[in-house]
Structure formats: structure tokens, C-alpha cells
Amino acid sequence: MSQRFFLTTAIDYVNGRPHLGHAYEKILADVMVRHRRSLGEEVFFLTGVDEHGQKVQQSAQKAGLTSQEFCDQTSALFRDLWARLGLSNDRFVRTTDQPHKDYVRACLQKLYDKGEIYFKEHEGFYSARAEQFVTEKDQVDGVWPEIYGEVVKTKEPNYFFKLAAYQDWLRQYVTDHPEFIFPSFRRNEVLAALENPIGDLCISRPKSRLEWGIPLPFAEDFVTYVWFDALINYVSFADPGLPTDKWPADVHLIGKDILIPAHAVYWPIMLKALGLEQPKQLVVHGWWMNRGAKMSKSVGNVVDPEPYIETFGPDALRYFVMREMSLGQDADFTDEKFIQRYQSDLGNDLGNLVQRSLSMIGRYREGSVPARPAEALTDLDRELESDEPTTLFREAMESKQIHIALQHLWAYLQKANQYVEQSAPWKLAKDPALAPRLDVVLATLAETVRRVAVLTASVLPHTSEKIYAVLNLPVTAESFRLTEAAFGNRLEGKPVQPPTPLFPRIEVEKEEGKKA
Numbered sequence: 380m381s382q383r384f385f386l387t388t389a390i391d392y393v394n395g396r397p398h399l400g401h402a403y404e405k406i407l408a409d410v411m412v413r414h415r416r417s418l419g420e421e422v423f424f425l426t427g428v429d430e431h432g433q434k435v436q437q438s439a440q441k442a443g444l445t446s447q448e449f450c451d452q453t454s455a456l457f458r459d460l461w462a463r464l465g466l467s468n469d470r471f472v473r474t475t476d477q478p479h480k481d482y483v484r485a486c487l488q489k490l491y492d493k494g495e496i497y498f499k500e501h502e503g504f505y506s507a508r509a510e511q512f513v514t515e516k517d518q519v520d521g522v523w524p525e526i527y528g529e530v531v532k533t534k535e536p537n538y539f540f541k542l543a544a545y546q547d548w549l550r551q552y553v554t555d556h557p558e559f560i561f562p563s564f565r566r567n568e569v570l571a572a573l574e575n576p577i578g579d580l581c582i583s584r585p586k587s588r589l590e591w592g593i594p595l596p597f598a599e600d601f602v603t604y605v606w607f608d609a610l611i612n613y614v615s616f617a618d619p620g621l622p623t624d625k626w627p628a629d630v631h632l633i634g635k636d637i638l639i640p641a642h643a644v645y646w647p648i649m650l651k652a653l654g655l656e657q658p659k660q661l662v663v664h665g666w667w668m669n670r671g672a673k674m675s676k677s678v679g680n681v682v683d684p685e686p687y688i689e690t691f692g693p694d695a696l697r698y699f700v701m702r703e704m705s706l707g708q709d710a711d712f713t714d715e716k717f718i719q720r721y722q723s724d725l726g727n728d729l730g731n732l733v734q735r736s737l738s739m740i741g742r743y744r745e746g747s748v749p750a751r752p753a754e755a756l757t758d759l760d761r762e763l764e765s766d767e768p769t770t771l772f773r774e775a776m777e778s779k780q781i782h783i784a785l786q787h788l789w790a791y792l793q794k795a796n797q798y799v800e801q802s803a804p805w806k807l808a809k810d811p812a813l814a815p816r817l818d819v820v821l822a823t824l825a826e827t828v829r830r831v832a833v834l835t836a837s838v839l840p841h842t843s844e845k846i847y848a849v850l851n852l853p854v855t856a857e858s859f860r861l862t863e864a865a866f867g868n869r870l871e872g873k874p875v876q877p878p879t880p881l882f883p884r885i886e887v888e889k890e891e892g893k894k895a
């Protein structure tokens with residue numbers, strides 16, 4: 380049986396429109412799973428939205444809508460954007476879906492029956508923006524950091540989950556499983572955090588303060604704390620009903636802001652208490668920054684992905700975020716960088732190679748790929764056949780260095796463009812005696828273009844399909860398997876279409892005084 384790969388993303392809050400930070404994570408997830416599929420693995424890719432909680436309730440009130448109406452509207456924005464970006468998710472979860480709500484209640488009841496949940500009067504500081512209780516030790520220089528927004532002192536009776544009882548177990552688990560948190564410097568942060576007492580987790584909110592949530596099965600006048608509800612999506616949607624046939628996840632892909640405490644403390648302990656297996660790995664990415672701060676709705680510096688997709692196409696955005704960010708680190712978004720990558724990497728290196736290769740086959744060989752007899756090949760031709768680019772690409776992808784994988788691929792594209800210059804088909808075409816050489820060059824270029832389409836498919840899926848279309852090759856589930864990247868003579872004697880530019884030149888007006 381083929382290997383299985385189950386990947387989840389964070390589920391986004393629907394209190395605003397999707398921004399580039401959300402889009403990055405989902406694109407990254409899509410690239411990772413498409414790569415796995417290209418290795419023949421059976422993938423399950425889960426993403427979706429987190430719809431309960433105070434933030435959503437407040438945003439709905441502001442918009443003059445019921446919470447459900449508001450969620451229906453904003454969830455659709457996420458779902459539509461993911462479709463436009465070509466995400467290949469198997470499911471789109473909504474935490475307001477009934478099977479999820481039932482599953483959360485079943486988990487709560489189970490923990491309650493096991494004595495893992497207790498009731499007490501609690502006084503503390505609450506941040507609606509982070510949807511969590513905070514303590515004075517979360518302050519920096521005596522003030523609440525920006526990420527918490529307004530922090531309000533609250534006193535109320537609530538239900539608590541016995542988190543602290545599992546602290547020693549968790550520390551041991553993280554120590555014994557070095558692969559559990561990636562990159563490893565994040566694992567060290569988790570271990571450092573576990574040096575301090577973690578306390579129990581307040582898992583309820585009285586309905587008098589917050590209505591928009593899943594009622595506790597054993598106390599219907601309380602709703603479930605939104606994080607407790609949201610984390611369970613990973614299991615509830617893997618398959619409705621217990622035991623799930625997909626669990627455990629191979630990768631939970633999340634941003635660094637939601638590692639501690641949610642994914643590295645609450646979630647492993649919830650699973651342990653529920654008697655479920657741990658996910659194999661938490662893969663933690665950094666932040667997209669804009670004008671020196673984390674891109675976020677509350678800071679007001681978000682980049683809307685829509686106009687970039689509209690103007691440059693979905694693959695341009697996918698490529699940019701994969702190429703510019705080293706997984707785990709932060710990166711800066713600027714229009715200048717985006718346009719530079721579009722024009723140079725996509726337009727010149729990739730677009731031009733495809734454009735000129737196919738136009739020359741049209742011009743010099745009436746659109747039919749010539750033969751490429753082995754005895755006629757020179758060292759120059761053979762250099763483009765090497766499997767090395769595929770190996771380097773694959774190794775980098777598997778060590779989650781997607782930007783490096785793209786660097787390798789682009790080195791190959793540059794080599795292919797140099798090949799065009801060195802072979803100068805336009806000169807060969809002038810001398811009928813050089814026709815056999817021109818055949819070899821054109822056939823080598825056609826096959827290079829085909830393998831480039833295979834290698835780029837996980838990052839630039841729409842582009843790969845367009846290349847296959849001009850090569851008259853069908854797109855099937857197997858088309859972009861990595862094994863297809865091996866150099867062959869698959870196009871010999873086959874007709875190709877006249878190309879249209881993959882990344883047309885776009886004149887970008889420089890707005891006066893506009894700083895990206």
C-alpha cells in the first residue's frame with residue numbers, strides 16, 4: 380500500500396478577510412502535499428476556518444449580522460480564495476458544522492467523566508484578541524503586548540481542564556521526540572516554557588458573556604473555550620466518528636504565534652487525556668511582515684492577496700511566497716520584491732524558456748518535435764539530461780527547504796536558457812547542412828520544457844498544466860509524478876501548440892509616495 384500523508388493547517392479566524400499571512404500557510408501546505416502526491420503517496424489535506432469565540436461574535440455585532448450569518452459570509456471568502464489559489468485540500472472544515480460540534484461535546488463529556496475537568500471561581504485577565512486568559516507575567520515592562528489587544532480583568536466561575544497534571548509527561552514527551560517540533564529552535568522554546576508551571580486550562584465561558592460557542596454537554600449555560608473547540612477539528616474532521624481512520628496527522632502546519640501554548644501544550648495534553656495518539660510533527664512557520672510589523676488585521680498592515688492574483692495570476696503569488704520565505708523564519712513583503720520576482724524569475728527565466736522553445740519548434744519544424752538520436756548528442760545536450768536537478772529539488776523539498784528547492788530548479792532553468800544561447804538555433808536554421816543539429820537542439824528543449832513542468836507542478840500547478848496543454852500532453856493524476864521528471868524522448872514526432880506568454884509583461888505604475 381502507498382504511504383499515507385495527513386497534513387492539517389491552522390484554521391483561520393473568520394473575524395476578517397483572509398490576508399497574505401493566511402494565504403502563505405495554505406499555499407505552503409498545498410505545496411507540501413502536492414510534493415507528497417508527486418512521490419505517489421496517498422494524501423489527506425485538511426484546512427478550514429475557526430468560527431466560534433468572542434472575536435467573531437464582536438465582529439458580527441459590529442456588522443449588524445447574526446454570528447452565523449457573519450460566519451457564512453466570511454467563511455466563503457476564505458473558501459473562494461483557496462479555490463482561486465488552486466489549493467488541493469480534501470476538506471474545508473467549519474467549526475460550526477454539526478458533526479464537529481457533536482464530536483467536541485463527546486470529547487468534553489469523556490474528559491468530564493474521567494475526572495479531568497473541574498469547576499471553580501476564577502479571577503483573571505482576559506484578552507479577547509488572543510481568546511485566552513493571560514497573567515501578569517505575560518506583560519512586557521508592565522504593559523500588555525500589542526498581540527493581546529485590550530485586556531480586561533474578569534471574575535467568573537468556570538470549568539477547568541487538569542492541564543498541570545500532565546506537565547511532566549509533556550516535558551518528557553517533547554524531550555524523547557526530537558522530531559515532534561520543527562524547526563528545532565522552536566522545540567527549545569517549548570522546553571524552556573515547560574520549565575515554568577503551566578497551570579490548568581479554563582475551557583468554558585459563561586453564556587452570559589459569550590453565546591457564540593459549543594455548549595458544554597454537562598453544563599449547558601456555558602460554551603466551550605474556542606481553542607479547545609478549534610484544536611479538536613484536527614480529529615473531528617479526519618473522519619467523523621471514532622476511531623478515525625486518518626489520525627494521527629503527519630504534520631500540523633502552524634504559525635509561530637500559535638505554538639505555545641495552544642499546539643505545544645494544550646493539544647498534546649488534550650490528546651493524551653483523550654487516549655488518542657500524538658501527531659507526528661508540528662511544523663512552525665514564521666510571519667510575513669509589512670512595514671516592520673507582523674502583518675495582522677489589528678495592526679492594519681495586511682496585504683490583500685486578491686489584487687496580486689488578479690493582476691499576476693495565482694501561481695505568481697504562490698511562487699513569490701515560497702521563494703521569498705525560508706520556512707521557520709520571517710520575511711518582508713514589498714511590491715518591489717514581488718514585481719522583481721515576477722519579471723525576472725517567472726517572466727524571463729521560466730516564461731521565456733517555454734515561449735522561445737515552442738516558438739522555434741513552430742517556426743523551424745512546423746510545430747512538430749523532431750527526433751533526438753542518442754549518437755547525435757553532445758556534452759552540451761547531455762548536461763540538460765542529468766537527474767541532478769530532480770535529486771537536489773527533492774532533497775530540499777524533503778528537508779522543508781522549499782526556497783532552496785526553487786533555487787535548484789531555477790539554476791536548471793538558467794542552464795537551459797544558456798543552452799539556447801550557446802546552441803543558437805536561429806543560426807543553425809540558416810544552414811540546411813546543420814538541420815540534424817537543429818533537430819537535436821529543438822528536441823532537447825521540448826523535453827527540458829516538459830520536465831520543468833513536472834518539477835514546478837507542486838509550486839506552480841496552473842503553469843504546469845498550461846505547459847502540458849501546449850505540449851498536447853494530457854493532465855492526469857500521474858502526469859506530475861516526480862518519476863516523470865526523468866529525461867526521455869517522450870515528445871518525439873509529436874505536434875505542439877503555438878505558445879502564449881505564461882507570465883506576460885505587466886507595466887506597473889509607480890504610485891507617487893506609495894511604500895509597499
Ligand code: MSP
Binds near residue numbers: 674
Ligand atoms: N484560529 C486560530 C488557529 C486555530 S488552529 C486549531 C488562529 N487563527 S488566525 O486566523 O489568527 O491565524 C491562522 C494562521 O495564520 C496561524 O497559523 C497564524 O500563524 C497564521 N498567520 C496569521 N498572520 C500571519 C502572518 N502575518 N504571517 C504568517 N502567518 C500568520 O490563530
